[in-house]
Amino acid sequence: MSLSILIVEDEPSIAETILYACHAEQMQAKHVVLGQQALDILKRQSFDMVILDIGLPDMTGFEVCKQLRRFCNTPVLFLTARNHEVDRILGLEIGADDYVTKPFSPREVVARIKAIQRRLHPDIEPVVAGFQLDEQSSRIYYQQQLLQLTRYEFLLLKTLISQPHRVFSRTTLMDTVWQSAEDSMERTVDTHVKTLRNKLREISLTHNLPGTSFIVTHRGMGYSLLP
Known part of the structure; x- marks a missing residue:
């Protein structure tokens, strides 16, 4: 299934790495830098997944997720440079589906995207020869x-x-x-x-x-x- 991914990340090198990994898996990916940009886009366009950095310039990823959950249930995968348990718990409690701690492997991000989609769509059987x-x-x-x-x-x-x-x-x-x-x-x-x-x-x-x-x-x- 061709997945559409919205990447919300203010570090260009990280965003480019994730974009490359998504495109390599034939996923359609769009990148924005600000949390408000993401919210505005998500009100007009649907995505299969949001990859959301916690430390954004205009608001925290936690706040973006809170506002997002008021109008849609798009799955959210948090990116965080902090490995504190309280941050992970808070992210999951406000509606995130999973999280990845920086630094991370692009393959891990893709694997987590696929794992979340399998949980959400259990009727789609695993890949056989593509x-x-x-x-x-x-x-x-x-x-x-x-x-x-x-x-x-x-x-x-x-x-x-x-x-x-x-x-x-x-x-x-x-x-x-x-x-x-x-x-x-x-x-x-x-x-x-x-x-x-x-x-x-x-x-x-x-x-x-x-x-x-x-x-x-x-x-x-x-x-x-x-x-």
Whole structure:
């Protein structure tokens, strides 16, 4: 899933590091320096996460979080240079979801973002070869980007994701995916695999992944998601 992140941090070097880490994970990230800027933006635009420094020039991150909680429930990850227990407790009590103490690894920040999102969206299953499956809403994400799928494309890809190394014969896929369809033929599987490959290739090219394999063909046997 492509996440949108608002970074509220007045130290350029720290902000640039977090921006780079987010972009590397295909997250959309925006940076502001002041707490009031963040509040104004959040009143107009929704984000999946706010990364919020406690020591801002115009107000504390605690105050930003308090005001934020009056009008939205966007998850907040605090950045703090202070390692005092009372600060951590206060941050959690006023509505933060987690915190990171400076200095920190950008990978840790990204890991905490993903952990918070998993807690908030438990129906989205873990990544398999760049895919995420949201059973409840019948959605599949590839490289954190939502795939625009037809009903049978969704069911076909869902089946392949369920056992990524298994080779599914055309007959098995027909029986699993096209149970209620009338007059369907095995050639239908090939056609849908082709359209899925095109959609996956389009996303991969935007992320500079031209060498990625899409739905492996096993001659005379069928298809699998992974070799």
